[in-house]
Amino acid sequence: MKIIVAGTGFVGLTHAAVCSEYGHEVYAYDIDQQRLSAYRSTERAQIEHYVNEPGLATVIAENHERYLFFVDDLTNIIEGVDAIFLCLPTPPNRDGSSDLSYYFNAVTHIAGLLAKRQDQRRVVLVNKSTVPVGTARQLEQVLKQHNVPNAGVASNPEFLPEGNAVEKSRHPDRVVVGADTDEDFSIMRRIYSQFTNHVRIRYLETTPETAEAIKYVANTLLLTYISFWNGVGARLGESLPNIRMEDLKRGVTSDDRISTWGSYVSNGAGGSCFGKDIQSLIYQLNSVGEATDLLQAVYRINEYQKTYLIDRAIEEAGASFNNKTVALLGLAFKQRTNDMRDASSLQVVEALLARGVREIRAYDPLAIAEAKRFFNPEQNHLFERITYHESPKAALAESDMLFISTDWEEFRGLSRTIEATVQPPYLIIDGRRMIPDFTELVKRGYGYIAVGSPYLAPES
Numbered sequence: 475m476k477i478i479v480a481g482t483g484f485v486g487l488t489h490a491a492v493c494s495e496y497g498h499e500v501y502a503y504d505i506d507q508q509r510l511s512a513y514r515s516t517e518r519a520q521i522e523h524y525v526n527e528p529g530l531a532t533v534i535a536e537n538h539e540r541y542l543f544f545v546d547d548l549t550n551i552i553e554g555v556d557a558i559f560l561c562l563p564t565p566p567n568r569d570g571s572s573d574l575s576y577y578f579n580a581v582t583h584i585a586g587l588l589a590k591r592q593d594q595r596r597v598v599l600v601n602k603s604t605v606p607v608g609t610a611r612q613l614e615q616v617l618k619q620h621n622v623p624n625a626g627v628a629s630n631p632e633f634l635p636e637g638n639a640v641e642k643s644r645h646p647d648r649v650v651v652g653a654d655t656d657e658d659f660s661i662m663r664r665i666y667s668q669f670t671n672h673v674r675i676r677y678l679e680t681t682p683e684t685a686e687a688i689k690y691v692a693n694t695l696l697l698t699y700i701s702f703w704n705g706v707g708a709r710l711g712e713s714l715p716n717i718r719m720e721d722l723k724r725g726v727t728s729d730d731r732i733s734t735w736g737s738y739v740s741n742g743a744g745g746s747c748f749g750k751d752i753q754s755l756i757y758q759l760n761s762v763g764e765a766t767d768l769l770q771a772v773y774r775i776n777e778y779q780k781t782y783l784i785d786r787a788i789e790e791a792g793a794s795f796n797n798k799t800v801a802l803l804g805l806a807f808k809q810r811t812n813d814m815r816d817a818s819s820l821q822v823v824e825a826l827l828a829r830g831v832r833e834i835r836a837y838d839p840l841a842i843a844e845a846k847r848f849f850n851p852e853q854n855h856l857f858e859r860i861t862y863h864e865s866p867k868a869a870l871a872e873s874d875m876l877f878i879s880t881d882w883e884e885f886r887g888l889s890r891t892i893e894a895t896v897q898p899p900y901l902i903i904d905g906r907r908m909i910p911d912f913t914e915l916v917k918r919g920y921g922y923i924a925v926g927s928p929y930l931a932p933e934s
């Protein structure tokens with residue numbers, strides 16, 4: 475099949491690369507020239523500067539200019555295309571609604587080109603972007619306004635988890651396709667022929683509106699589960715005596731009906747999707763007069779988690795941040811990615827700076843380049859107080875306190891490094907419960923405050 479993928483960010487690049495592995499002729503289109511040059515170079519470091527996903531650079535290098543082409547102009551490519559996947563950004567507006575301007579800019583441009591095709595074979599425009607319920611219908615209107623002949627619309631939401639995108643794109647849990655006609659379902663089946671009769675992958679065909687809703691319900695349900703553990707599990711562990719959080723989790727999730735995924739307590743879930751998708755769903759339901767109390771509580775709990783440990787450190791441990799040096803371990807929104815969109819660390823940095831810290835000594839195995847973009851001193855001179863370091867040890871050196879904000883596995887062995895690098899009195903603030911042997915550190919005179927546990931004052 476001849477496929478265009480419009481938008482080559484996290485979703486579009488992964489989708490284009492994995493589609494090319496199945497022998498489709500894939501044109502990955504973007505308006506960002508620098509991004510395209512980096513992809514065309516097929517150099518891992520350059521590709522990963524934009525999208526850092528295990529295995530992705532290899533798939534691109536293997537298929538580039540065989541099945542996968544990076545283009546900044548669709549004029550000569552539009553002929554004979556079977557499907558156009560729309561993988562454009564849909565960030566939140568201030569009121570929580572989805573900003574569809576990138577999406578409609580791209581769609582209007584593409585509709586203009588489609589209207590002028592010579593070859594008028596059936597083409598499907600497929601929404602992979604997360605878009606409000608009803609957007610496929612609006613897309614249909616745009617095609618009508620441009621008199622595009624023989625075109626259909628489909629909704630095929632993306633569920634990829636960052637950090638495992640290639641693997642999950644090859645073996646998704648499910649593929650959801652919402653369309654209106656047999657012809658369009660049939661085109662989608664040919665594109666996804668590796669999944670339609672798969673023994674494990676569920677291939678679901680439904681209406682475009684249902685497909686759009688599935689994405690929002692799935693994402694907000696995941697965040698609801700995370701917020702349940704934070705809003706209930708963490709509060710129990712912090713306020714009632716003698717509760718072991720890890721045992722609580724194991725005991726509760728030793729039940730086939732209860733998910734182990736998400737059964738952790740943390741300083742909040744970040745990333746480009748959860749926050750914006752729940753805000754968008756709240757907006758969509760409010761717009762039709764429905765109550766959204768549950769969703770609002772879920773969103774509030776998640777936001778609260780991001781910085782509340784700083785307030786606990788002040789209230790429970792008597793900490794003062796003014797003029798202090800804080801080591802900040804972890805900047806990415808979760809492990810195995812360099813993505814910092816909506817990462818908890820963004821709010822942690824803001825909160826620490828607002829409380830007058832002298833220096834933030836930051837370390838992350840992948841996200842330092844991203845962090846420098848987010849914390850640009852030209853936009854806020856206080857960001858000059860952030861210094862970047864090549865190892866946890868280097869970040870810890872000469873610090874007064876530690877804040878752990880990302881669940882990188884390498885932080886699990888931190889206690890030795892802490893003992894070897896910084897001496898008590900020293901406060902450890904653990905947003906991810908990454909230090910399993912924290913009681914040892916407390917015995918040796920370190921203060922420890924973690925999500926899900928009461929403050930442990932130094933014992934010596």
Ligand SMILES: NC(=O)c1ccc[n+]([C@@H]2O[C@H](COP(=O)([O-])OP(=O)(O)OC[C@H]3O[C@@H](n4cnc5c(N)ncnc54)[C@H](O)[C@@H]3O)[C@@H](O)[C@H]2O)c1
Nearest residue numbers: 481482483484485504505506561562563564580603604632
């Ligand atoms: N990131 C995720 O984990 C994830 C997962 C599932 C779904 N989604 C959804 O997928 C969509 C895309 O997300 P993303 O993270 O890949 O976004 P992204 O910001 O990483 O990438 C978007 C790309 O679109 C390009 N673009 C913007 N306007 C364009 C235009 N007019 N024509 C062509 N290209 C254009 C940008 O240059 C950029 O390369 C969003 O709706 C998002 O909610 C994201």
